[in-house]
Amino acid sequence: DAKTTQPNSMESNEEEPVHLPCNHSTISGTDYIHWYRQLPSQGPEYVIHGLTSNVNNRMASLAIAEDRKSSTLILHRATLRDAAVYYCSHSGSARQLTFGSGTQLTVLP
Amino acid sequence: DVKVTQSSRYLVKRTGEKVFLECVQDMDHENMFWYRQDPGLGLRLIYFSYDVKMKEKGDIPEGYSVSREKKERFSLILESASTNQTSMYLCASSLSGTGGSPLHFGNGTRLTVT
Numbered sequence: 001d002a003k004t005t006q007p008n009s010m011e012s013n014e015e016e017p018v019h020l021p022c023n024h025s026t027i028s029g030t031d032y033i034h035w036y037r038q039l040p041s042q043g044p045e046y047v048i049h050g051l052t053s054n055v056n057n058r059m060a061s062l063a064i065a066e067d068r069k070s071s072t073l074i075l076h077r078a079t080l081r082d083a084a085v086y087y088c089s090h091s092g093s094a095r096q097l098t099f100g101s102g103t104q105l106t107v108l109p
Numbered sequence: 110d111v112k113v114t115q116s117s118r119y120l121v122k123r124t125g126e127k128v129f130l131e132c133v134q135d136m137d138h139e140n141m142f143w144y145r146q147d148p149g150l151g152l153r154l155i156y157f158s159y160d161v162k163m164k165e166k167g168d169i170p171e172g173y174s175v176s177r178e179k180k181e182r183f184s185l186i187l188e189s190a191s192t193n194q195t196s197m198y199l200c201a202s203s204l205s206g207t208g209g210s211p212l213h214f215g216n217g218t219r220l221t222v223t
Contacts, residue, residue, distance in 0.1 A: 030208065031208055032207075032208035032209045034211060034212075036212070036214075041216075041217075042216050042217070043113075043199050043201075043214035043215050043216045043217045044152070044199070044201075044212070044214045045214065046211040046212060046213060046214075049209065049211055051209065090208075091208045092207075092208040093206050093207060093208050094140055094142075094203040094205070094206050094207065094208065094210050094211075094212060095140075095142070095154070095157055095165075095167075095206060096208075097208075097212060098151070098152070099151045099152040100151050101149075101151060102151075
């Protein structure tokens with residue numbers, strides 16, 4: 001199973017950028033890095049994923065370290081609706097994606 | 110956008126009852142998954158299916174079975190519900206089984222077994 005390490009919690013001010021870190025200690029060469037988030041009383045929501053290069057989509061950016069042992073999810077301008085638990089994972093197959101405790105992001109108005 | 114729909118948001122069942130949790134996805138995805146989520150334990154995979162009528166055990170299959178008769182529908186069955194199966198159940202789908210295929214989740218069914 002994927003072994004990832006994330007801070008338990010982070011805070012950000014509204015409309016400021018947020019950088020959420022993740023260490024991927026057991027990542028292998030063919031594993032994709034995934035990020036999901038979960039709002040209260042909802043299922044996890046896919047945010048972004050990538051293999052080696054940095055990735056951007058409408059929700060966020062994903063920065064992947066050159067050795068792929070770490071990644072950073074970047075929310076460019078945090079809003080109150082971004083307050084959620086953020087999970088990172090890595091896997092070579094959808095079946096093996098695992099979700100640990102995640103990072104609770106609090107956005108302050 | 111992919112839509113994964115779970116039939117119930119909340120269910121209350123009695124010990125020993127047979128419970129059916131239904132999940133439907135509308136994007137012709139090959140793979141479907143059932144997880145349970147408990148505080149402090151994260152998401153744990155119960156079963157998954159990579160094709161119609163095909164299924165594989167996940168990490169915690171004991172006490173559960175599944176059915177996939179149609180591509181879009183994946184059912185989780187608790188043959189005889191027990192109180193330790195009180196949990197949030199999450200269904201997910203993915204286009205393929207590769208690591209580059211993201212999971213799309215439903216909003217969950219919170220099951221209470223009394």
